[in-house]
Amino acid sequence: MKALMLGKLVLAIVAAMVLAVQARSQEATNQSSQQQVSVAGETKRTIVVSLEDRKLALVVNGQVKKIYPVAVGKPSTPSPVGTFTIERRITNPTYHHHGKTVPPGPHNPVGTRWMGLSIQGYGIHGTNEPNSIGKAASHGCIRMAKTDVQELFELVAVGDTVEFVGKRNEETAQLFGDQQKPAAVTAAQPIQTAMVTPNVAPAQFPFLLISESNGENQAVQTLMTLR
Numbered sequence: 001m002k003a004l005m006l007g008k009l010v011l012a013i014v015a016a017m018v019l020a021v022q023a024r025s026q027e028a029t030n031q032s033s034q035q036q037v038s039v040a041g042e043t044k045r046t047i048v049v050s051l052e053d054r055k056l057a058l059v060v061n062g063q064v065k066k067i068y069p070v071a072v073g074k075p076s077t078p079s080p081v082g083t084f085t086i087e088r089r090i091t092n093p094t095y096h097h098h099g100k101t102v103p104p105g106p107h108n109p110v111g112t113r114w115m116g117l118s119i120q121g122y123g124i125h126g127t128n129e130p131n132s133i134g135k136a137a138s139h140g141c142i143r144m145a146k147t148d149v150q151e152l153f154e155l156v157a158v159g160d161t162v163e164f165v166g167k168r169n170e171e172t173a174q175l176f177g178d179q180q181k182p183a184a185v186t187a188a189q190p191i192q193t194a195m196v197t198p199n200v201a202p203a204q205f206p207f208l209l210i211s212e213s214n215g216e217n218q219a220v221q222t223l224m225t226l227r
Helices: 002-040 146-155 170-176
Strands: 045-050 055-060 063-069 082-091 093-097 100-102 113-117 123-125 136-138 161-165 207-214 217-225
Touching: 045 170, 055 146, 055 170, 063 146, 063 170, 113 146, 123 146
Parallel strands: 045 161
Antiparallel strands: 045 055, 055 063, 082 113, 082 161, 093 100, 093 207, 113 123, 207 217
């Protein structure tokens, strides 16, 4: 009798161990599946700016999500060509240049949103000159209409890729169509940046300070050449 009970106990223990191993195996499988879904579900955002078309496209996971008209660099101060990333996003920036400070508002030259790029001195921003949109009119930055830049600002994040395409190519033709293009923008020249000497006020240099209000203090977010 005791041997029979002992045998049943052993069988019960073995069954419990088998179930435990199966449960752990299933849990590991579920975690692996979740990780694969997470990787597959990662969002890849790319901003493509066609300098010839003067248009900007937001491409999400290979699909065009939005297209906006923009202003690009004028021939004397062309926009750079290349691939960059968004390094900072600032809401209602304060504009500083040559000792002049413009607080957030309708007269701010960079509008209500600033998306600074990994190339020093350039960004995507709003403007207080809406009539310049669709033209080669900036110092190299990409200008957008107020409602457009505010919408785009909410759709992108730091680290997203930004491509400035100088000459119309197959990619931009697919994105923006085979419409008649504006006059070509002069190819970008080598970019020259200046260095700020320590203990010298930035206002003595042709620099633009973009800052963001933080309570009673203003923390400077980026120092850049005027674009």
